[in-house]
Amino acid sequence: MAREGNKNQAVYFFGTCLGDMMYADSAMAAIHLIEREGYQVVFPMEQACCGQPAYNSGFIEEAREVAWKQVEVFSKHDYPIVVPSGSCAGMMKIHYPQLFQDSDKLFEVKRFSERIVELTTFLHQAAGAQYIDRGEQIKITWHSSCHAMREAQCIEDSKALLAQLANVELVELKREHECCGFGGTFSIKQPLISGAMVADKVADVVATGASAVISGDAGCLLNITGKMEKENIKIPGIHIAEFIWGRING
Structure with a gap:
């Protein structure tokens, strides 16, 4: 049952690479759980990887390019960005600002990272799922x-x-x-x-x-x-x- 207080609220959903290629049923289940609480789920089709593989391998410029693409795609609205992965959520919330520490894009990146929330944290704390x-x-x-x-x-x-x-x-x-x-x-x-x-x-x-x-x-x-x-x-x-x-x- 949708929660009355959450009706007409929207969130972005970041599907993750593995959610797209290997665990599609899990990604869809996550979307259903969010919708169950009365939220509209927005899934930008232009989204891609969070950039963690490149970042962890030392390809900083490549990681920065991938990261900035996500910032652009998910910043058309100030919706929370729900991520069904602690790994991707950590990358986007903590390491994105580090990637752009000396960039004039840092302010926009920080605004993006502040909206990142892992799925279960969102369901438990924001949505109050029962x-x-x-x-x-x-x-x-x-x-x-x-x-x-x-x-x-x-x-x-x-x-x-x-x-x-x-x-x-x-x-x-x-x-x-x-x-x-x-x-x-x-x-x-x-x-x-x-x-x-x-x-x-x-x-x-x-x-x-x-x-x-x-x-x-x-x-x-x-x-x-x-x-x-x-x-x-x-x-x-x-x-x-x-x-x-x-x-x-x-």
Whole structure:
């Protein structure tokens, strides 16, 4: 049910690269969750990558070019920009102003970055979302991505939304605060280290006895589920938006 106080309010939605190419159902679920709270979702078709791969690889000029394109695309209105990824949200909120620190574009970039909000933070704090769980009893575990914890700082909001689901038992990972080993290009440049890290993460997931691992970052899910599939471990990885949308719709 749409909330009366949110009717006629609009937000931008940044779909992310993985949301576009690999996790389209999760991106659509995120949009449905926002619309459920009475907001109009605006999806600029000109949007692209947040620029993090280039930035993390040291291609600063290229990252700046990609970043400025997003600033232009999402600044036709002063709507909040909802991002279904702690990683992308952290990049756009924290690192964009750093990229333009010595530029005459800094003021516009800061105005853009101030409007960035991670999805679960938006749903929990701005929209005040309330959920009724219509699914069967299930035990899950939760993976906190590095950027979601340290930059977007949205983990408490994510877990608060999950806590509303009465038939969901959340079993915490013992090594929750450890990286899964993805790190974007890190997993390509340092495959042996990355492989050891994701093996530790998967072992932690299996030890919980959970039927699914939930996260707010598609990159981490891609890495964790890829390792589990390789080891023939039948535990699905699900983005929190898709998980919640499924639960409240039975």
